[in-house]
Amino acid sequence: MARPTIADIATQAGVSKGAVSFALNGRPGVSDATRERILKIAEQMSWRPHSAARALGASRVDSVGMVIARPARTLGVEPFFAHLLSGVQSGLSAESISLQLLIVEDTAAEIEVYRRWASEHRVDGVILVDLTVKDPRVDELKALELPAVVIGGRGGKGALASVWADDRDAMLSIVEYLAALGHRRIAHVAGTPIFQHTQRRIRALRDAAPRLGLVDAPSLTTDFSDAEGAAITRKLLSQSERPTAIVYDSDVMAVAGLGVAMEMGVSVPGDLSIVAFDDSILTQLMHPALTALSRDTFEFGRQAAEVLLETIADPGAVINRRTADPVLTVRESTAPPT
Amino acid sequence: MARPTIADIATQAGVSKGAVSFALNGRPGVSDATRERILKIAEQMSWRPHSAARALGASRVDSVGMVIARPARTLGVEPFFAHLLSGVQSGLSAESISLQLLIVEDTAAEIEVYRRWASEHRVDGVILVDLTVKDPRVDELKALELPAVVIGGRGGKGALASVWADDRDAMLSIVEYLAALGHRRIAHVAGTPIFQHTQRRIRALRDAAPRLGLVDAPSLTTDFSDAEGAAITRKLLSQSERPTAIVYDSDVMAVAGLGVAMEMGVSVPGDLSIVAFDDSILTQLMHPALTALSRDTFEFGRQAAEVLLETIADPGAVINRRTADPVLTVRESTAPPT
DNA sequence: TGGGTTTGATAAACCGGTATAGCTCCTGCA
DNA sequence: TGCAGGAGCTATACCGGTTTATCAAACCCA
Known part of the structure; x- marks a missing residue:
């Protein structure tokens, strides 16, 4: 017998298909003794429900x-x-x-x-x-x-x-930490503005800026790609008043940003602090390893x-x-x- | 009518369920005219097969x-x-x-x-x-x-x-390139030896070594982790006769290896050439960007x-x-x- | 003109489960 | 003693398709 069906089990146990179905699904309708017997037979025949059949009957596909x-x-x-x-x-x-x-x-x-x-x-x-x-x-x-x-x-x-x-709290924990270190020029390389979480992060930074005494806290949006992350970083670091810290919305962009800093001779963390809004093996592989927000x-x-x-x-x-x-x-x- | 079934279509078209099934599956049994009519009705009712029902009948789940x-x-x-x-x-x-x-x-x-x-x-x-x-x-x-x-x-x-x-050819293309550049001490940081592709790469290197005049071409196996990749690299670069080129079996290990080289003051590619046996954004983000084998x-x-x-x-x-x-x-x- | 084959279609069985109506027997209680 | 009620189980319909046996009508060619 290739794949046993509940009909086979029913025959073997000398009961009806319905009884077997009840027993196997742990619902009332059979005595404990019968249930036990059916379960044992099903087990030894190594029966498993046919997903399609079950889906058709129970209108639920698991x-x-x-x-x-x-x-x-x-x-x-x-x-x-x-x-x-x-x-x-x-x-x-x-x-x-x-x-x-x-x-x-x-x-x-x-x-x-x-x-x-x-x-x-x-x-x-x-x-x-x-x-x-x-x-x-x-x-x-x-x-x-x-x-x-x-x-x-x-x-x-x-x-x-x-x-x-809570993206807002997360962003706050980052900028409050940076502010406590003494940073007042913090830039935010954000993701795509169409994402809700991007918006929440941007808003959180903007709202917190006055309270933390930040003189400049721009959020610059990107498409999340390493290319745009690098481009924005290059622009930020070329300004006369460059930021002393940059928060990146993804680990990939943070790594790209780190690359730009090195290429421009900006030392991290000496001249620039970097934080990634996502942790991964990437952030750990870098030199210096990146401070990052870890989510479970x-x-x-x-x-x-x-x-x-x-x-x-x-x-x-x-x-x-x-x-x-x-x-x-x-x-x-x-x-x-x- | 929520989800139309072929029975609905059959009623609408004034034919039997079977005829509808034939028509929808493009198999003989109905005239072209009828088929056309059935297809049109199915289309306008926006009928789609119920996957479970089809799976049960045709014993194939797509x-x-x-x-x-x-x-x-x-x-x-x-x-x-x-x-x-x-x-x-x-x-x-x-x-x-x-x-x-x-x-x-x-x-x-x-x-x-x-x-x-x-x-x-x-x-x-x-x-x-x-x-x-x-x-x-x-x-x-x-x-x-x-x-x-x-x-x-x-x-x-x-x-x-x-x-x-062909892993063998791939490995050859790497070492032949390195040999042509003049490298004679090439090390191979391999993956887990239980993988067949790891074995093939190791064998390819070993077989090619004499022909290319390599004085030393060890393959060192790892668990593919960045940690082991880094550890092995550290060991290789600590030898008195260190390799002038290292081939890594994955991009992650190559990046880890690059980190170790930088940390030990070994310049890449000046003192050490690095090749990754897999391409990705990772290899491109690095400074220097890594030479890598690209597979489609x-x-x-x-x-x-x-x-x-x-x-x-x-x-x-x-x-x-x-x-x-x-x-x-x-x-x-x-x-x-x- | 008639027997055999092809064509177009139908009805019904089937896939392997679930859900439900209904039947039998046993128990409890007035 | 009689009857309501529940436990335990069976028989059967059903889910929405596919497939097969069957059949009537049309077609083909001698």
Whole structure:
């Protein structure tokens, strides 16, 4: 017998298919003795549910999806997604739910994927990343009635469930530390302004600047690429009044910035302090090693999975879970200004 | 009507369910006129097949799997997997087949996943990476009768289908270049010896050494981590007769090695040439930028997907496809020895 | 003109589960 | 003693497709 079905188990146990289904799903309808017997037989036949059959009957596929809309070439440098993925999987594996991952070029393609997934019943829910200002995906998912959880960024006016960390506090912990070291000219090389988290970081810096006595605290936006990170850095360091500290919104840009500083003969941390808004092996490989904000990305993913499963179970409740605050890991790239 | 089924289409078109199925799958059994009519109705009802229903009926789930067995923390630094994934997806999307991705800790867990996938009919086939010497996964997949394709490394004695690049030629192109520059002391910081590609690279270097007149060409194995890469480099550069060039099996180790050289006051490329056996943004961000071997990882993935689909269609044929050879991208980290 | 083959379509079985109506037997309580 | 009610189980419909057996009508050629 190749792959046993519940019918085989039923025959073997001398009961009906229904009884076997009850027993295997731990729901009432059979006596403990019978349940025990059925489970034992299923075990020794090494039976496993046929996912498609179960999906068809129970209209639930035990699978969730995640789409990453970024050009592949900018992806993968950052361990962010790898860690996030592992975390998500760890949160799902307990319920033995599988994950569909898709990398696409842009948001339009991403929405197309959601439509397809919904109409083909391929996933029970999805996890969203990189929430933008007025994100079109939110309405789309609402319309599709596809359970979803947003990672990093509250879903807006009670729209979608979310798992988020406080970007504002994170930015504050960085600039307060720099200010305490004595820095008054702090520049911020930000990411794309369409991302909500970019906006929150920019606002946090602007709001804190007066209180901390910063004379100049510009936020300059980029596309997150190393090229733009380097270009902006070059511009900043060419000014007559150059900043004494730069905060980068990603580890890749911070590394690119460090390269520019070295090339221009600006010593780090002597003449310039550098902080990366994301930690990774990259920041540790550098000389000097970069001070960076560490987030527990794995845990982030795990919680997202958890919240998504709860949302699937009860689409009514909109959960907004705040995760642990990121912490600043101080390394060699920060020092008092000279 | 929420989600139309073929029954709805059948009613609308005034034909039977069977006729609709034939029409939608482009198989004989209906006249062209009827087919046309059915397709139009399906289109305007925006019908899409229910994946589970189709899987149950046709015993094929239109989904393939890929398991990566590496600790999450070492993952993601290398763009390798991100590019590979994109490539695989691009190869699959044409047939609108989805990809299940799983990151696990070790091979035992990976095999467990294959067993589950097979018994639950969750995938039609799988893609294998990081083939080891005497890889236990090969036999396991054979036993499970799960179609598979191996990436990077011939599947062995006609075992599994594969997509591979010639590691031997690649290594030769590196050392021949270094030898031509005048290097005679070349060290090789290799990966884990259990990987087949590591073995092939080591062997290639050993075989070429006499012909190129290398006086010393040791291959030192590591676990691919930046820590070991740095440690081995430190050891190599502390010898009285230090190598004038080092070939690293990964970009991360090369970067770590560069860091050690700088820390020890060994100038690159003046006193030491460095080559990475893998290209990425990392190698480009460095100062000096690293000479690296570039492989078309995206294309690699695309071809793997293609071969897998062919293998699923005809499990008898064992395809071994060789992809384009990697090319050496020369940057600033290599020069003639002084 | 008639028998055999092809064409176009239908009805029904089937895939492997889940959900539900209904049946039997046992227990408890008035 | 009689009856309500629940436990334990069976039989069966159902999910949305695919596939097969069957059949009527059209076609072909002698």
